[in-house]
Amino acid sequence: MKILIVKYLPSGNDSNTAELLDYFKLRIKKFHSIEEIDLLENQPPIHNQLSMIAYKNRNFGGKELTDEQKKAIEPMDKLSLQFKNADLIVFAYPMHNFSIPGIIKTYLDAVIQKTILFKTINNESKGLMGKSKFINIYTSMGAYDREYGFMDNAKVVMKIELDFMGFVDYEFVHASTGNAVTRKIHIANAQKIIDGIIQKWNL
Numbered sequence: 001m002k003i004l005i006v007k008y009l010p011s012g013n014d015s016n017t018a019e020l021l022d023y024f025k026l027r028i029k030k031f032h033s034i035e036e037i038d039l040l041e042n043q044p045p046i047h048n049q050l051s052m053i054a055y056k057n058r059n060f061g062g063k064e065l066t067d068e069q070k071k072a073i074e075p076m077d078k079l080s081l082q083f084k085n086a087d088l089i090v091f092a093y094p095m096h097n098f099s100i101p102g103i104i105k106t107y108l109d110a111v112i113q114k115t116i117l118f119k120t121i122n123n124e125s126k127g128l129m130g131k132s133k134f135i136n137i138y139t140s141m142g143a144y145d146r147e148y149g150f151m152d153n154a155k156v157v158m159k160i161e162l163d164f165m166g167f168v169d170y171e172f173v174h175a176s177t178g179n180a181v182t183r184k185i186h187i188a189n190a191q192k193i194i195d196g197i198i199q200k201w202n203l
């Protein structure tokens with residue numbers, strides 16, 4: 001299986017989220033080809049005027065691009081095709097300000113391209129990632145359970161994006177790390193969820 005890991009772990013060696021990602025990597029049993037993007041080292045590109053025109057002209061207008069336009073959108077294309085070709089994509093990041101960190105959104109804005117990750121038929125969009133799987137590993141201080149669930153915008157936004165891209169098989173792995181007493185329990189529970197996913201998907 002081709003696994004693509006996209007991580008943003010600015011806490012480095014102290015990262016709670018890295019603990020879960022490392023656990024996943026250690027527990028997968030089969031041989032997989034694993035590619036890893038560390039967004040701290042390779043920041044995803046942001047559209048500028050030229051790349052935006054290129055994207056609209058080509059992906060929405062079906063037009064040929066000039067060499068200059070091709071060059072402008074090439075970094076997005078590279079990431080988008082890499083994403084498209086993965087059998088399993090794993091995101092790992094901490095919750096920041098009740099949502100995904102901006103750099104994760106920037107990565108998504110670079111990869112989610114019409115004609116590559118979704119298409120439109122009669123003005124309705126259809127995601128093209130239905131054959132791939134996705135695991136979203138994240139941690140936060142808060143637990144965001146029961147009536148506080150609506151405050152977990154990381155889950156809300158990721159679910160919208162994953163549904164839009166057509167993923168059917170996706171899982172969220174979350175641990176609340178804010179309370180020193182319960183942290184261990186939450187991490188252990190998240191690890192159990194990871195074990196369950198590995199078993200279910202035969203990874």
Ligand SMILES: Cc1cc2nc3c(=O)[nH]c(=O)nc-3n(C[C@H](O)[C@H](O)[C@H](O)COP(=O)(O)O)c2cc1C
Binds near residue numbers: 010095139140142178
């Ligand atoms: C800039 C910043 C913003 C944060 N925002 C939130 C938040 O909105 N809600 C929350 O529950 N925790 C928040 N946290 C706490 C982290 O999500 C939590 O400590 C997480 O486990 C950190 O993961 P890491 O150790 O992998 O960086 C924030 C932490 C930082 C540094």
